[in-house]
Amino acid sequence: xxxxxxxxxxxxxxxxxxxxxxxxxxxxxxxxxxxxxxxxxxxxxxxxxxxxxxxxxxxxxxxxxxxxxxxxxxxxxxxxxxxxxxxxxxxxxxxxxxxxxxxxxxxxxxxxxxxxxxxxxxxxxxxxxxxxxxxxxxxxxxxxxxxxxxxxxxxxxxxxxxxxxxxxxxxxxxxxxxxxxxxxxxxxxxxxxxxxxxxxxxxxxxxxxxx
Amino acid sequence: xxxxxxxxxxxxxxxxxxxxxxxxxxxxxxxxxxxxxxxxxxxxxxxxxxxxxxxxxxxxxxxxxxxxxxxxxxxxxxxxxxxxxxxxxxxxxxxxxxxxxxxxxxxxxxxxxxxxxxxxxxxxxxxxxxxxxxxxxxxxxxxxxxxxxxxxxxxxxxxxxxxxxxxxxxxxxxxxxxxxxxxxxxxxxxxxxxxxxxxxxxxxxxxxxxx
DNA sequence: ACTAAAAAGGGGAAAAATCCCCTTTTTAAG
DNA sequence: CTTAAAAAGGGGATTTTTCCCCTTTTTAGT
Numbered sequence: 239x240x241x242x243x244x245x246x247x248x249x250x251x252x253x254x255x256x257x258x259x260x261x262x263x264x265x266x267x268x269x270x271x272x273x274x275x276x277x278x279x280x281x282x283x284x285x286x287x288x289x290x291x292x293x294x295x296x297x298x299x300x301x302x303x304x305x306x307x308x309x310x311x312x313x314x315x316x317x318x319x320x321x322x323x324x325x326x327x328x329x330x331x332x333x334x335x336x337x338x339x340x341x342x343x344x345x346x347x348x349x350x351x352x353x354x355x356x357x358x359x360x361x362x363x364x365x366x367x368x369x370x371x372x373x374x375x376x377x378x379x380x381x382x383x384x385x386x387x388x389x390x391x392x393x394x395x396x397x398x399x400x401x402x403x404x405x406x407x408x409x410x411x412x413x414x415x416x417x418x419x420x421x422x423x424x425x426x427x428x429x430x431x432x433x434x435x436x437x438x439x440x441x442x443x444x445x446x447x448x449x
Numbered sequence: 450x451x452x453x454x455x456x457x458x459x460x461x462x463x464x465x466x467x468x469x470x471x472x473x474x475x476x477x478x479x480x481x482x483x484x485x486x487x488x489x490x491x492x493x494x495x496x497x498x499x500x501x502x503x504x505x506x507x508x509x510x511x512x513x514x515x516x517x518x519x520x521x522x523x524x525x526x527x528x529x530x531x532x533x534x535x536x537x538x539x540x541x542x543x544x545x546x547x548x549x550x551x552x553x554x555x556x557x558x559x560x561x562x563x564x565x566x567x568x569x570x571x572x573x574x575x576x577x578x579x580x581x582x583x584x585x586x587x588x589x590x591x592x593x594x595x596x597x598x599x600x601x602x603x604x605x606x607x608x609x610x611x612x613x614x615x616x617x618x619x620x621x622x623x624x625x626x627x628x629x630x631x632x633x634x635x636x637x638x639x640x641x642x643x644x645x646x647x648x649x650x651x652x653x654x655x656x657x658x659x660x
Numbered sequence: 661a662c663t664a665a666a667a668a669g670g671g672g673a674a675a676a677a678t679c680c681c682c683t684t685t686t687t688a689a690g
Numbered sequence: 691c692t693t694a695a696a697a698a699g700g701g702g703a704t705t706t707t708t709c710c711c712c713t714t715t716t717t718a719g720t
């Protein structure tokens with residue numbers, strides 16, 4: 239049985255080298271490439287006959303960082319599974335990486351066994367997420383302390399419809415109201431939400447998950 | 450040491466009763482209330498001197514369902530921790546519950562030990578999420594199999610600005626372009642995204658996290 | 661060098677949105 | 691019953707958006 243292939247993209251030479259050594263002690267994996275940043279890695283891919291199965295991707299790199307690289311890989315080489323490696327468990331960077339196609343997220347201070355576990359999970363399940371990462375994700379979804387704006391009855395209904403491609407006339411129609419009444423709702427909402435136009439209203443609705 | 454209080458909101462009498470029996474065997478918890486739907490539960494709260502710490506909330510109920518009830522509780526009785534209970538592990542309903550303030554999500558076919566574990570976690574950690582739920586959450590964030598629309602260079606920049614309250618004239622200004630060029634981008638984008646107007650465009654941008 | 665696509669720009673008109681000032685009807689609360 | 695707030699509706703004008711048909715310049719690939 240041939241080993242699974244792993245590429246390392248990291249500008250910290252010392253860390254990358256030791257990582258390479260570690261992975262090569264695993265029975266199931268071997269490191270086939272090492273690049274100092276995303277640009278170099280991608281350029282190399284064009285000349286490679288076989289792609290690595292997994293890319294161990296550092297986040298902070300010069301020239302082309304982990305996020306950009308992951309986005310590119312996801313669109314152009316979707317078979318490569320990106321496992322993000324980072325110092326920090328910063329919430330938004332984890333979210334961004336996953337949204338852009340990373341299949342897993344690891345922190346650099348983990349135990350070697352966890353790395354192996356993650357690599358195996360990536361091959362077998364297609365993804366890996368540590369408890370710490372899952373918790374972060376869940377936390378980010380919880381509603382934030384809200385300076386919540388109190389929408390009265392039909393305003394919410396109107397807001398939802400205003401977030402579609404319907405014209406106000408059409409909205410008035412489906413709500414069985416006069417266009418002038420709708421016009422009133424609109425003005426009230428502009429004041430309440432402190433927006434200048436329908437676009438602002440829609441952005442508010444979408445961001446607050448009301449639409 | 451007094452027991453932690455749990456309210457059950459579920460219209461399945463048989464299930465709710467056995468659940469009540471089960472929980473009352475736990476040393477740490479006791480069921481203090483049972484309501485057949487969210488409306489009844491909320492009405493009861495007004496007359497109660499002490500609120501339950503945890504609400505075991507079924508999702509599908511007549512009159513007022515779990516989602517609505519959770520939303521209401523989160524806004525008006527934030528001290529009550531909602532643990533959602535559901536038959537299905539449907540991705541979007543899990544997401545919705547959590548976004549609306551549920552502190553945990555359980556499936557009804559779980560082992561009794563898990564229920565106890567979840568209740569304890571809710572008290573001690575403030576939340577509980579099973580692996581299955583975490584996985585679902587993570588999965589929902591991954592980019593979907595994309596009928597991805599290829600946006601060329603400045604179209605993306607324009608799209609972002611179009612998702613603000615700026616008029617096209619103002620956008621033209623900050624992009625150092627003629628309003629007529631902007632008009633061109635707009636029409637191209639309408640075709641590409643298959644939308645009828647600026648609202649549709651903004652909704653697309655927001656939902657695809659481009660804005 | 662040739663060519664196609666992308667980028668930038670325009671005229672002119674109809675439709676929709678926005679604004680400001682104002683009235684009547686319905687509902688909820690004391 | 692009275693009063694206030696919310697809901698519904700209107701006139702009329704300005705600004706913005708949308709649409710359709712068209713030209714020139716720049717960029718990139720063979």
